[in-house]
Amino acid sequence: ETALEFYADANVEDYIQLPWTSITTIGANVSGKRVSRHFEIWTDKGKFLFASKDSGKILKIAREHIGNDKVVRLPTLLQKIAGIFKKKK
Secondary structure, three states, X not given: OOEEEEEOOOOOOOEXXXXXHHEEEEEEEEEOOEEEEEEEEEEOOEEEEXXXXXXXXXXXXXXXXXXXXXXXXXXXXXHHHXXXXXXXX
């Protein structure tokens, strides 16, 4: 496996391949043990947003290819809002 591939549900011919070597970070929101459907992938070409019911499995596979340090927890919406108010003080 040299790349992460995502296919559109509506049309499997509509897909994107992201080579593992180009991925710098993958992140998702985690609440307790639940991983959000939505996750973000940063590459040397930019940021991509994806949604999958199997996002937890995808992140585990990503760890095997790019390492633990590149798979991160993203702040939740509440954490982002709390951060905004902390900065204003």
